[in-house]
Amino acid sequence: MSGDSGRTAVGGGAAVLLLAAFGVAIAQTIVVAALAVFARExxxxATGxxxxxxxxxxxxxxxxPVAGRLGDLFGHRRVIVTGLALLLTGSVVAASSTQLDSYPGAVAGRVLQGLAGGVFPCAFGLARQSVPPERLGGVVAALSVTFGVGGALGMVVAGPLVDVTGPAALFWLIxxxxxxxxxxxxxxxSPSAPRPPTGGRVDLAGAALLAGVLVTVLLAISQGRAWGxxxxxxxALFAATLALSAAFGAVERRVAAPLVDLRLLIGPRLLTTNIATxxxxxxxxxxxxxxxxxxxTPTALGYGFGYSPARTGFVMAPMAICMLLATPLAARVSNALGARAAFRTGAVLAAIALAGLGLLHGHIAAVxxxxxVLGLAYGLAFASLGGLVVGSVGQEQTGAATGVNTILRTVGGALGAALAAAIVxxxxxxxxxxxxxxxTTAFVVAGAIALCAAAVTAVRGAATPPPRRGADATSTGGSARAVD
Incomplete structure (x- = not known):
């Protein structure tokens, strides 16, 4: 392969990885601005x-974590293709179900879409295998930014699209x-990549138990008021959560290749960072x-603004824009004061913004x-997590540690969504x-939770030791995945 054709292949492969990551990222948040419309349709x-x-x-x-392990065993490209196929299938199921007014079908489609989340760890893995070292840092950084851009655009474009074409169009877009x-x-x-290692197995028992823990706790939170x-x-659901959690911990300690390395989850060097995440x-x-x-919410109820989904998208725009602007700002704050200070700044700003939304929301200008402010806080907090994780582990543990941190962010997001809906x-x-x-209560509670995250990071002192110079390349990838 000539030099020019090799560069073209690498560039084309990187562009495809970015497109795959963008599709999964925008799928996560594209329903946010249209939740009220979905409730009606x-x-x-609102909880449903x-x-x-x-x-x-x-x-x-x-x-x-399952996709990451499968990628290591059978090749990242295969897993990415499988994830994209699940994203396509889930989108068709969700769109068709929405058009048929089938709530169970729409939720089932979203579950299939969510399984495509495994595209991300494999995209980073394939990039490391196929992109030349001198370009790897830029590709990994671009993947990380793509996740943020996709998530932000998902919140903004959904509203206008729903107003023009209906809610099913969101899924047809994905x-x-x-x-x-x-x-x-x-x-x-792409240039030839090393063959994936042979042998090993996927921790299916751990995956099943983790799914059981998440389902039981989220179902208990969301249905607590309705069922009492x-x-x-x-x-029984909370008891099952505790029992499944204990079983998950026991399984992960015994298997040779655990789904989640408990030393990186609750070990002393990462415990406070993971709790804060x-x-x-x-x-x-x-x-x-x-x-x-x-x-x-219709203004006839005495609050809210009665906005359409399109206008809601414009309300979300300042959050999305400031979230993107905060990414380079987080790097500067981390370099000057440390990643821990950048995270605390974001968490405190989030607490202020959420308290403001809860107590001072009478005019749209204030909202x-x-x-x-919340977008700035969101960007600072999550963009600094990579530095916190990388600064707490050795180079050989960076990938696994950032993977665990990513899972915690996703689990926290699911808990937050369910908790907010339950309080309202x-x-x-x-x-x-x-x-x-x-x-008001839900916003203030969310603000108090964000403030607790700032307090948690104060437990281990004010500074995070910088990563070793030899770990720079790995740290770049680690930061990207931690932010994701």
């Missing part, structure tokens, strides 16, 4: 509509992106879930300001809609 409650977000994140949390990425994977060539917090069903994700995603529902729903009467106090 699918004849479900939130499961269109929660189901995706839950499936993604389980699929991410199907088109998945189809393009699949076509690109079929055509793209002291009802036998809710008590989980906690701040709960607060952040609670806010992302609440905002569209709040601004679309826009709080959204901008608890303020509603038997036949009436949620009250303003429900949103």
């Amino acid at each position: 699918l004849d479900t409650t 509509a939130t499961w269109l977000l929660t189901a995706f994140m839950l499936a993604s949390a389980v699929a991410t 199907a088109a992106l998945a189809l393009l990425a699949l076509a690109g994977m079929a055509r793209a060539t 917090w002291s009802s036998p069903w809710i008590i 989980l906690v701040v994700s709960v607060g952040m995603f609670a806010a992302v879930t609440l905002l569209p529902l709040f601004v679309q 826009l300001v709080w959204c901008a 729903a608890s303020s509603a009467t038997a036949l009436g809609p949620p009250t303003e106090s429900g949103y």
Whole structure:
């Protein structure tokens, strides 16, 4: 292969990886601005509509470590193609179900879409195998930015698209992106990559137990008010969560290749970082879930703005823009003061913005300001997580540690979405809609949770030791995946 053709192959392969990552990223958040519309179209409650977000994140949390392991065993390209096929299939199922007003079908489609979350670890793995070392840092950074851009655009473009073509169009858009990425994977060539190692196995027992833990705890949180917090069903769900968690821990300690390395989950060097990641994700995603529902509330109820999905997308725009702008700012703050300081700054700003949304939301101008501050906070907090993780482990553990941190972010997001919906729903009467106090409480609780994340990072001192010079290349990839 000539030099020019080799560069073309590498460039084309990188572009396809970016397209695949973009499709999965935008799929995660594309329902956010249209949750109220889905509730009406699918004849479900606000809590039920939130499961269109929660189901995706839950499936993604389980699929991410499994896909990474499968990529190591059988090749990252194969797993990416499988993930894109699941994204395409899930999108078609969700779109068709939405057109048929089938809520169970739409949720099932979102679960299939969420399984495509495994595209991300394999995209980083394939990039490391096929991209020359001098270009690897740029490709890994681009993959990380693509995740942020896709997630931000998903929140913004969904509203106008729903207003023009209906909610099913959101899923048809994802199907088109998945189809393009699949076509690109079929055509793209790349320099020969090392054969994946032979032997080994996937920790299916750990994956099943992790899925059980997430399903039982999320179901208990979301249905607590409807079934009664002291009802036998809710008590049984929480008991099952504890039992499954204990079984998961026992299995992960015994298997040779665990789904989640518990030393990187609860080990002393990463424990506070992982707790902070989980906690701040709960607060952040609670806010992302609440905002569209709040601004679309009819003004006849005495609060809200009665906005259409399109106008809701414009309300979310300041958050998305500031989130993107915060990425380079986070790097500067981390270089000057340390990643821990950057994270704390983001968490404190999030607490301020969420308290403002809860207590000072009477005018849309105020809501826009709080959204901008929240976007800045979101960007600072998550962009600095990579530095926190990389600074706490050796070079040989960077990939595994950032993978665990990514799972925690996804789990926290699913918990936050379910918790926010449950708090708002608890303020509603038997036949009436949620009250303003429900949103106030939910926003303030989310702010308090974000503040707790800032406090957690203070436990281990003010500074994070910088990564070793020899770990620079790995740190770049680690940061990208931690942010993701």
